[in-house]
Amino acid sequence: MxxxxxxxxxxxxxxxxxxxxxxxxxxxxxxxxxxxxxxxSLGRGDYHLTATDGSTFTQDSLKGAPSAVFFGFTHCPEVCPTTLGDIATWQEGLGEAGEALRVYFVTVDPERDTPEQLEQYVSWVPGVLGVSGAREEMDKAIKAFRIYARQVALDDGGYTMDHSAMVLLFDEGGDYAGLINYQEDYDRALGKLRALVGAS
Known part of the structure; x- marks a missing residue:
């Protein structure tokens, strides 16, 4: 060479x-x-929304107790009702320890999802608060939580929403503490929640 x-x-x-x-x-x-x-920086932002109990939902709402936050909408055909069902099952699995967990269902479709409609939609799952507000404020929240949400036109002239399907977890300091994927294994999801609320 x-x-x-x-x-x-x-x-x-x-x-x-x-x-x-x-x-x-x-x-x-x-x-x-x-x-x-x-x-x-997840969950941090200058958004001001309204929860179904009349309180204002801001970044400070994530402080003081562990929280689970899910973005969806009431006209959702599958992902949202399935996730609410999962949340109900997780709460049952947590027992009394689950009382420390705050759960927020934040709409990505505030034009149709009023606080009143959200309250009715989530009422069958104990402890879940619906969250809605003006589109401008909702867009701030979607950006703060880094959620994907997009309106999709339907053939009949209506629309649906395509959106992220995970449940975001925050510790009592309001800091991001992980996520639960859509239809994640029950034992794995429950383990994450037990760690979050400090249950053995």
Whole structure:
């Protein structure tokens, strides 16, 4: 092999080493910090909404007790009623420890979901508060919780909502404490909630 060929191979190898170091730096340092910055600000924002008990729902509503927050809408055909059913099952599994958990069902469709309609919609699940408000305030909340929500037109001229389907968890300090995915395994979900409320 010529001297020039050896030099080319050395340059290529050093290039691979450099790329490997960049990848290591990204996965070990940069990406975790970015994720930490994003999750640390979840739920923080200048939104003012109305809960079905008449209280105002703001970022401070997440402080003082562990909370679970789910975004949905009352015309939801499957995900929302299923998740409310799961919440009822989790509360039953938590027993008395579940009394410490505050649960908020925040609409992504405030044009149709008034506080009165939300109250009726969530009333069958004990302890769940519905949350609605002006579209401008709702958009602030959707951004603060980093929720995906989009109106989708239907053939009949109406619309439905496409939205994130996870339940966000917050500790008593109002800090993000994890999530429960849609239809997550019952034991796994209950374990997360037990840890959140400090139940053994």
């Amino acid at each position: 010529t001297k020039q060929g050896i030099t080319t191979i050395r340059i290529a190898l050093w290039g691979l080493v450099f790329l490997a170091l960049l990848a290591l730096l990204w996965f070990r340092v940069v990406a975790p910090r970015l994720e930490q910055d994003v999750t640390a």
